[in-house]
Amino acid sequence: MNLIENVREALKSVQVNILRTILTGAIIAVGISSLVGMLTAIDGIKSQIAESFSGLGANSFDIRNKGFSGGRAIQDGKEEKTYPKLTFREVQDFKQAYTALGISTVYASVTGAAEIKRGSETTNPNTRIRGGDENYMSIKAMKLASGRNFSNLEVRYGNNVCIIGKEIKETLFEANEDPINQKISFLGRPYTIVGVLEEQGGVGQDQGADRQILIPIENAARLDKRGVFNYSITAIASGPERIDYEMGQAIGMMRKIRQDRVAQEDSFDLTKSQSVAESLEEVAGYLRIGGFGIGFITLLGASIGLMNIMLVSVTERTREIGIRKALGATPLRIRQQFLIEAIMICVLGGIFGVILGMAIGNIIANAIGPGGFLVPWLWMFVAFMICVIVGLLSGVVPAYKASKMDPIESLRYE
Secondary structure, eight states: OOHHHHHHHHHHHHHHTHHHHHHHHHHHHHHHHHHHHHHHHHHHHHHHHHHHHHTTOSSEEEEEEOSOOSSOOEETTEEOOOOOOOOHHHHHHHHHHHTTTOEEEEEEEEEEEEOOEETTEEOOTTEEEEEEOTTHHHHTTOOEEEEOOOOHHHHHHTOSEEEEOHHHHHHHSOTTOOOTTOEEEETTEEEEEEEEEOOOOSSSTTTTGGGEEEEEHHHHHHHOTTSOOEEEEEEEOSOGGGHHHHHHHHHHHHHHHHTOOTTSOOSEEEEEHHHHHHHHHHHHHHHHHHHHHHHHHHHHHHHHHHHHHHHHHHHHTHHHHHHHHHTTOOHHHHHHHHHHHHHHHHHHHHHHHHHHHHHHHHHHHHHHSOOOOOOOHHHHHHHHHHHHHHHHHHHHHHHHHHHTOOHHHHHHOO
16 A cells, blocks of 8 residues: 555545544644634734834834823832923924924824714714824824815914814714815814815724824814823934934934933933834734744644544544555554544644634734735745644554554454
């Protein structure tokens, strides 16, 4: 009995014992789908995050409040050092000073729980209101589906105009209704819609942008009667090769504006956007390792289940093994047959597992944020290699047991 005949016999065994094959393949499919699904979802989310940062490029940086900036923070019995918040006037002064080097945008989060009204229509109280200037959308790589951006005069005088997210439009307006120049109200004030954002999704820096409303930063500052808003700055250097120099200049400008003393550390945080993307990549790497570990544990359980089923199969086919040995089949050929059968079952289960895992992974990734359909070729190849290895390992003990059977005793088995 040569190798080709062993493959044929394995195929026949798979077809004859179809229920056993389905159950065994299902065990492997669950393990492979968990592995491929988790890794596909992680890769999909990672690509969405990378896309959200690609609009900023490698020549941008952010200036934000440093550490804990309100009240007193106690950690390990010690009072943590606090820093004053960036004020509206400070960020505006920085924007004016930075114009000699490049462009920047000033923005602030007004609230994350606003209720938007238009006549009798009302949104859920989960709309995020953010103040921004005329540069905010271009620097944050946000695009308009209709309408226009804020004008310089609207930003300067803080007019009651706004740009709404796609989800706000769908909630308050009919599908064929144009929201431009329509009135809505929130935070006790009426606003005129001048633009509608394209769908943003839910991954990256502007998570939840589809239920976001932008208003002019001067208008937002008027709402900040108690001075509690968190103002931030994103600046674009004149070129990637000048990013380090201009970040140094920006630190000097902000220290001067904040009146930080010479020996005093910076009272603000300056972060390079590229370093944020690298940090997210590092987190994705840890998640991938974790996903691989969970998938491996699942497959380990599946391989033990497969080995048990194959051992039962050897017992059930004792007379068959005895007949083949009596007809001249060597122990090597018997081992090959059971190993090929185990590998075949694993590969069949792996095919369904890969398809199921790829579908689940893409569903999870697209549920978090819209993106294209991801085909994880690397993980598909890894999954099939794992199937072959699992088949070999799971089939070794049953194949060895079958090859060591005495043909005379096997023929007597009932």
